[in-house]
Amino acid sequence: MRTEPMAAPMAAIPFSVALQTWQTMPGQPMRPSDSPPQTLLERFHPDYAAQATCRLMVGASKGARCHPLLARIIQGNALIGDVDLAALAPVTTDILVIGGGGAGVAAALAAREAGADVILAAKLRVGDSNTVMAEGGIQAAVGDDDSLQRHYDDTLKGGHQAADPALVERLVGQAPAIIRWLIQLGMHFDLADSPTPGARLLRKRAGGTTAARILSYRDFTGLEMMRVLREAVELDRGVTILNRHPAVELLSNDHGHCAGAVLYDLEHATLRIIRARAVILATGGAGRLHLQGFATSNHYGATADGLALAYRIGARVRDMDSFQFHPTGIAWPQHLAGGLISEAVRSLGAKLINGLGERFIDELAPRDLVTAAILRECAEGRGVVRDGQVGVLLDTPGLLAEKPDLLSRQLVSLAHLADRCGIDPRREPLLIRPTLHYQNGGVEIDRHGATAVPGLYCAGEVAGGIHGRNRLMGNALLDILVFGREAGKAAATLAGTPLTGRVGLEHVRDWQRQLTYAGLINGPRSPLLYPAYGNFDLRAHMATARKG
Amino acid sequence: MDEIIHLRIDGRDVAVAAPASILQAAMADGTALTANVGCMGQGVCGACRCLVRREGEKQIATALACETRAEAAMQVSFIVYFTPDKPHRYDIAAIQDLWQLSDAVDRHFPEAAHCRHCSGCDRACPKGLSVQQGVALSVAGDFAAAAAIFEQCVMCNLCTLACPEGIWPNHLGLMVRRAIAALTLRPSDLIRRLNEIERGAMTPDATEKE
Incomplete structure (x- = not known):
């Protein structure tokens, strides 16, 4: 029987007792594994819980498995109808990019390089995204002991052979060129040696890889990347940035192609119609849905908006029942729960310890296995409880005793986080528990980021098929840039083509007919x-904001 | 059990169970939150910038709401993120060597040489960076030291807002950082791998499975 994270309080070892055991236990023995990996996943990984899957009832991927909470959203009804668009004058552009994270900005910059005019619409502000929060690094096979083939094999194996080989081939093949592009834009990377001609990149190991392949900047790689990308796109006069403009619906033309989007201008509480030759959805993931009650490491905007929009206009989705729960989220204190501790901490050697002072899993096994093992410890009474929060210990004191210099240079984010937890990570281990981190699946794309709907492209976490059913550390920062640029380049080939015919919400009317047949017409509205x-609430916001 | 604290946020009286961040407190009264929020606790996105006055203090301080504890009787004003047109636009690819970097600083950030040393930027920085010194080092051409000062900048733009000369210090620091990376970073292992790929000597083969 499965134990769920938010179920009744489970038996666990009090923090003070666990701390004492940890201090006195010599050598931290590894408890031998009692079950093969697949059994561990099936028994303890949240994806395998009974209430974690259902079948889609309408749409292009009808019958496919999906998380029920996500199914409600992507099978939701539209927020707007024809009447809302009456008397609104459209703005026209070549490419509309929806989403202001790494994938969206990479797409915008690539489309500009190809000569297209771009509007980039962000729900919050360009740069507010999971990209800026990424800590560990980005994969690229540059080492002597490494190859594109190894990167390819590791990615497929880590994803349980479920990824699309053509996408993985493109992912790993473009990786070195992406690093060069980032350096040309002005992004720094850590070097293994002093910065002299001939210096090599610092490479770290990631869970589930056969070679050290993680390139990084300190432990705030995403911040270094995003501030460079944001500056580049903000300085480009060919890109119009619309901050605080969430997309509420896509537009279709007479041929069923995607032909733009309807945005909500939060500042003026009014809808805006953007007519475009191609739309690139780069809206990110779904962590803020808190599937199965898990805390999340994701930023505020991760509410699966692009999935709902793409599915409604006819795109296919895949692996929508597969999510990554990052092993090391903060468990205590509760008001910081879900905050991420980078895999870099384990990559550098920190061990996971249960309430009995034992190690219980290879800390650098693939993330889904480490997560399942931590949840097993908690479910079977070997977890540690502090003020009602249950987790296991991350032995930062053990790591920092060996390498005391790490905190000031390489683990700045860890030092910052521990400080906010009121913990000295050199003396006291952190209480951690898996946190909802990444949507493995998403909209089906080809190697150019194109979906089944002409004129609609997807890039970044909203897209699926690149990581199969489990993503390796460092492959997300790579994926957003590779497929962001691919989508931008491919969409830009439509620049300057004539805009003909009517554009509107025909696909929404078609969708509503499908919902009616399936008995889902009275379900929730989306995107969230x-x-x-x-x-x-969109309607309430429009009403109150207009009252002034 | 949890203590309820009362504070004032953007003119609203808010009650929240402690411990909570200012950001969590701002959501506690049902107000729609559509701006000044991003990473929600990591302190890296700079979106939740605000002015804070603590009880009994006259001084107003800047803070990031996601990483600052809400305290009883605190007064908080969020600072809306604005995006004025960039006064000085540059193309990083146009700065072609380090001999030109001082010229680029003068050309794109001409106000930097007129710093009044008022320390407004230092006081505005929620990360405690020595912004004013970073500006001076950039003007003096000590680029490595300037880049180091701005290493942990989250681009919240509070220094840009605070500067009476319109220097845009964080953007100056970022240009210096970008130029150094773009002009000096030439990793030998990356160069070799790119050569191999361009020669066709290394391709991933989707069919050749073990």
Whole structure:
């Protein structure tokens, strides 16, 4: 029988007792594994829980498995109808990019390089995204002991052979060129040696890889990357940036192609129609849905908006029942729960310790296995409880005793996080528990980021098929840039083509007919735009904001 | 059990169970939250910038709401993120060697040489960076030291907002950082791998499975 994370309080070892055991236990023995990896996943990984899957009832991927909470959103009804668009004058552009994270900005920059005009619409502000929060690094096979083939094999194996080989081939093949592109834009990377001609890149190991392949900048790689990308796109006069403009619906033309989007201008509380030759959805993932009650490491905007929009206009989705729960989220204190501790900490040697002072899993096994093992410890009474929060210990004191210099240079984010937890990571281990981190599946794309709907492209976490059913550390920062640029380049080939015919919400009317047949017409509306605790309702916002 | 604290956020009286961040407190009264929020606790996106006055203090301080504890009787004003047109646009690819970097600083950030040393930027920085010194080092051509000062900048733009000369210090620091990376970073292992790929000597083969 499965034990769920939010179920009744489970038996666990009090923090003070666990701390004492940890201090006195010599050598940290590894408890031998009692079950093969697949059994561990099936028994303890949240994806395998009974209530974690259902079948889609409508749409292009009808019958496919999907998480029920996500199914409600992507099978939701539209937020707007024809009447809302009456008397609105459209703005025209070549490419509309929806989403202001790494994938969206990479797409915008690539489309500009190809000569297209671009509007980039961000729900919050360009740069506010999971990209800026990424800590560990980006994979690229540059080492002597490494090859594109190894990167390819590791990625497929880590994803349980479920990824699309053509996408993985493109991912790993473009990786070195992406690093060069980032350096040309002005991004720094850590070097293994002093910065002299001939210096090599610092390479770290990631869970589930056969060679050290993680390139990084300190432990805030995403911040270094995003501030460079944001500056580059903000300085480009060919890109119009619309901050605080969430997309509420896509537009279709007479041929069923995607032909733009309807945005909500939060500042003026009014809808805006953007007519485009191609739309690139780069809206990110779904962590803020808190599937199965898990805390999340994701930023505020991760509410699966692009999935709902793409599915409604006819794109296919895949692996929508597969999510990554990052092994090391903060468990205590509760008000910081879900905050991420980078895999870099384990990559550098930190061990996971249960309430009995034992290690219980290879800390650098693939993330889904480490997560399942931590949840097993918690479910079977070997977890550690502090003020009602249950998790296991991350032995930072053990790591920092060996390498005391790490905190000031390489693990700046860890030092910052521990400080906010009120913990000295050199003396006291952190209490951690898996946190909802990444949507493995998403909209089906080809190697150019194109979906089944002409004119609609997807890049970044909203897209699926690149990582199969489990993503390796460092492959997300790579994926957003590779497929962001691919989508931008491919979409830009439509620049300057004539805009003909009517554009509107025909696909929404078609979708509503499908919902009616399936008995789902009275379901929720989507996209969500903000998490439940964001207190946002489109109609209420339009009404009150207009009152002034 | 949890203590309820009362504070004032953007003119609203808010009650929240402690411990909570200012950002969590701002959501507690049902107000729609559509701006000044991003990473929600990591302190890296700079979106939740605000002015804070603590009880009994006259001084107002800047803070990131996601990483600052809400305290009883605190007064908080969020600072809306604005995006004025960039006064000085540059193309990083046009700065072609380090001999030109001082010229680029003068050309794209001409106000930097007129710093009044008022320390407004230092006081505005929620990360405690020595912004003013970073500006001076950039003007003096000590680029490595300037780049180091701005290493942990989250681009919240509070220094840009605070500067009476319109220097845009964080953007100056970022240009210096970008130029150094773009002009000096030439990793030998990356160069070799790119050569191998361009020669066709290394391709991933989707069919050749073990």
